[in-house]
Amino acid sequence: MRHYEVRDVMTADPVTVTPATSIKDLAGILVKQRIGALPVLTPQGRPVGLVTEADLLRKEQLQRDPDGAHSMHLTYRARRDIATAETAGEIMTRHPATVRPGATVAEAARLMDRHQVRYLLVVDEGGKLLGVVSPRDLLRLFLRPDDDTRQPRRLEPDEIDTPSSPLGSCRLI
Secondary structure: OOOOEHHHHOEEOOOOEOOOOEHHHHHHHHHHHOOOEEEEEOOOOOEEEEEEHHHHHHHHHHHHOOOOHHHOOOOHHHHHHHHOOOEHHHHOEEOOOEEOOOOEHHHHHHHHHHHOOOOEEEEOOOOOEEEEEOHHHHHHHHHOOOOOOOOOOOOOHHHHOOOOOOOOOOOOO
16 A cells, blocks of 8 residues: 655645735635635745634634633733734744655644644745645545545445454444
């Protein structure tokens, strides 16, 4: 079985923004491009942050209800900073999780779980952005029409309770 790498499933050359990109422009790009996150880059092409749909929605929530239960895990200053943010640089998640293009898909999934993130920035050895990988990208592996994806097959009733069954010997309840 082939072990797919991040480079096989990532979105290469993603849409990016600068720290100066306005909140309104961020929302417009996310909606028009039908994407969930935007890497924030320096002029040298190195990621300094990531803005997600959730970041913009959190800003909206905090503007309407700064002391709501949804924000109690944040300090007052953090809530204020998010609510008053006007640019990508002010609302982005700094130091986003990254992965190398040669990492396996399983490693990428573990990184997402460990860091509790939905997007990983794919960077080269020099830290330059190559792509973005999301859970949806990882799930596309199941749609590949090659021999590496095994399609489940329906077992017939007479196959279920036999020693040679893929399930082994079992009882129906």
